[in-house]
Amino acid sequence: MRTLVVGDIHGCLDELHALLARCGRGPDDRVVLVxxxxxxGPDSVGVVRWARESGVAAVLGNHDAHVLRAVHGEDDVRPRHRAIAEALDAADIAWLEALPLWLRLDAAGTETPHLVVHGGLVPGVALERQEREHLLNLRSIRADGTPSRRLDGTPWAALWPGPEHVVFGHDAVRGLQQHPFATGLDSGCVYGRELTALVLPSRELVTVPAHRAYAAIAGQK
Ligand SMILES: [Mn+2]
Structure with missing residues (x-):
C-alpha cells in the first residue's frame, strides 16, 4: 500500500484529479489531505464532497475551520467562508466537523513515523499539548523563541527535531519545504503554481501545474 499525502487544494478539484492520476493512484493507495x-479556488464544495465520498483522510486547515465557524453562526466570518458553509450539505459539514487537527500515519511503510498537520508543531512541545492555534496556523519561530503565524522568523519545520517526520501545508509563500524531519507541501496551486503530493514509502514528490491562478498570493492568510 502507498500513502499519497496531498498539499493544500483550496477548491482546485481538477488539479486534484490530475495529481492523483499522475501518481497512478490505484485502489490500494491511501490518500491523505493536509x-x-x-x-x-473554483470548487470548494466539489473538493469536500469528493473527499467525503471517496473516503479519504484529511486534517483540518484554517480555512476549513473558518467555514465551520460560519456553520456555527459566529459573526466575524468572511463572506467567502459563509458562502461555502451555505453551499455544503449536512453530510459534507458532518464530514468536516469530524476532521482531526493532526493524524499519525500508521502503516506508511517507513521506518520513521509520520504525522500530518495543516499549520505546524512548536518544537519542544509534546504533541498532545500543541495548541489548536498552532496546529492550524503556525509558520515561524521568532528569534526570541515564540511561535508566529507570520513569516517573521525561522520556518518551524526547519527547527523540528523529529523523531517523527511531519507533513504539513499552509505556507505557500515559502512553498515546497524539505527539512530533515518535515516536508511542507503547499506549493501554491490556487495561486497558479503547483499541487504537490508526497508518496510514501518512496518519499517521491509528484506535482501537477495549476490550470491558472485563481487568487492573488498577497491576500494569503
Ligand atoms: Mn492554511
Missing amino acids: GDLVAK
Missing part, C-alpha cells in the same frame, strides 16, 4: 480543502 487541510485547506476550501476557499480561494
Whole structure:
C-alpha cells in the first residue's frame, strides 16, 4: 500500500484529479489531505464532497475551520467562508466537523513515523499539548523563541527535531519545504503554481501545474 499525502487544494478539484492520476493512484493507495480543502479556488464544495465520498483522510486547515465557524453562526466570518458553509450539505459539514487537527500515519511503510498537520508543531512541545492555534496556523519561530503565524522568523519545520517526520501545508509563500524531519507541501496551486503530493514509502514528490491562478498570493492568510 502507498500513502499519497496531498498539499493544500483550496477548491482546485481538477488539479486534484490530475495529481492523483499522475501518481497512478490505484485502489490500494491511501490518500491523505493536509487541510485547506476550501476557499480561494473554483470548487470548494466539489473538493469536500469528493473527499467525503471517496473516503479519504484529511486534517483540518484554517480555512476549513473558518467555514465551520460560519456553520456555527459566529459573526466575524468572511463572506467567502459563509458562502461555502451555505453551499455544503449536512453530510459534507458532518464530514468536516469530524476532521482531526493532526493524524499519525500508521502503516506508511517507513521506518520513521509520520504525522500530518495543516499549520505546524512548536518544537519542544509534546504533541498532545500543541495548541489548536498552532496546529492550524503556525509558520515561524521568532528569534526570541515564540511561535508566529507570520513569516517573521525561522520556518518551524526547519527547527523540528523529529523523531517523527511531519507533513504539513499552509505556507505557500515559502512553498515546497524539505527539512530533515518535515516536508511542507503547499506549493501554491490556487495561486497558479503547483499541487504537490508526497508518496510514501518512496518519499517521491509528484506535482501537477495549476490550470491558472485563481487568487492573488498577497491576500494569503
Ligand atoms: Mn492554511
